[in-house]
Amino acid sequence: MDYAINNAGTTTVSKLLASFGVEPAGLKAVWVSYPCAIFVTPDHFDDELEVEQATLRTYDGESCMADALLTIIDELRRATECTCTFGHEGGYQMAAIMGDICSKKGKSGDLALMRDLAPVMASQAICGEGRALGRAVNQALDLFGDEIEAHITKKTCPAGACQTFRTFHILVSKCTGCGKCLKACDDDAIMGKPRFVHVVNQRKCTQCGACLKACPEGAVVTAGATKPKTPPKPIPVRRKK
Ligand code: SF4
Ligand code: SF4
The missing domain is CATH 1.20.1440.230 (NADH-ubiquinone oxidoreductase 51kDa subunit, iron-sulphur binding domain)
Known part of the structure; x- marks a missing residue:
């Protein structure tokens, strides 16, 4: 300011x-x-x-x-x-x-x-x-x-402010496997299928933010230096409806 x-x-x-x-x-x-x-x-x-x-x-x-x-x-x-x-x-x-x-x-x-x-x-x-x-x-x-x-x-922005260093992640605890993020991603950077927790492929992700906007569950989050723990590939949804 x-x-x-x-x-x-x-x-x-x-x-x-x-x-x-x-x-x-x-x-x-x-x-x-x-x-x-x-x-x-x-x-x-x-x-x-x-x-x-x-x-x-x-x-x-x-x-x-x-x-x-x-x-x-x-x-x-x-x-x-x-x-x-x-x-x-x-x-x-x-x-x-x-x-x-x-x-x-x-x-x-x-x-x-x-x-x-x-x-x-x-x-x-x-x-x-x-x-x-x-x-x-x-x-x-x-x-x-x-x-x-x-x-x-470390290729990270400790303050979590630099857009290029921001990474996108999908939380196991919140994802319902609805697939809306996958449809929104133009870069083919999200892996998943119905009723499976979706996963962001960090190598393909361009940090566009479309998945964040598309997710109705607040399951997509961004991270700076500290990354949330996520599975390497889609796993069955754990969240109770
Ligand atoms: S931020 Fe953009 S490119 Fe990355 S996973 Fe989400 S929709 Fe795909
Ligand atoms: S991250 Fe959100 S939009 Fe993507 S499958 Fe999970 S609940 Fe649906």
């Missing part, structure tokens, strides 16, 4: 949140946009900062910090017309790497490359936005490195 800050002067994130009527409980971080360009975690919500015109963006437990960083990188790149090597080319590299990470194409050396490039951008970019971009990447990797890395090494 974004909130516009106007002429706040010396303040704290706690005061800013209060002025917007936002409860800090449950937030995992806020981003105060350029020129501050800083992530603030709850343990620093009472630290003073100087801010005039900026945007305050909140992130809760369902926010993906990899996706958050990609958005910030894109915003800072769009905001500058700088063509210097570290600001322009560095920003392009950062956006390409984070774009890959957020679309399941992250590679093992990606974070190391970002860690090498970020401090150089933070000190060598000519424009303020380029330096801010380097600082933001540095800070995000320090604060949310594990969450971002899970997108690469």
Whole structure:
């Protein structure tokens, strides 16, 4: 959620949140946009900062910090017309790497490359936005490195927010074997027959969500890092009518 800050002067994130009527409980971080360009975690919500015109963006437990960083990188790149090597080319590299990470194409050396490039951008970019971009990447990797890395090494989004990492599953306890999900799936990614618990073939599933909408029993669920236990192939329905 974004909130516009106007002429706040010396303040704290706690005061800013209060002025917007936002409860800090449950937030995992806020981003105060350029020129501050800083992530603030709850343990620093009472630290003073100087801010005039900026945007305050909140992130809760369902926010993906990899996706958050990609958005910030894109915003800072769009905001500058700088063509210097570290600001322009560095920003392009950062956006390409984070774009890959957020679309399941992250590679093992990606974070190391970002860690090498970020401090150089933070000190060598000519424009303020380029330096801010380097600082933001540095800070995000320090604060949310594990969450971002899970997108690469575990191919999962711990917050369950990234669409490409979301998986679909059919719960044994709820499925009646009616077959509506199977009919709705255009990708032939559901196995089943009448009165058998249907099963999603994860290799074929394109995460379109049609089965979720089609199921009248709420048996289709999505999952992030923690997946429900489901059978490998259809089994007779267990649910009592
Ligand atoms: S999400 Fe789409 S592709 Fe995947 S099983 Fe459901 S209907 Fe099929
Ligand atoms: S998952 Fe839902 S729509 Fe699919 S067979 Fe089971 S009950 Fe029917």
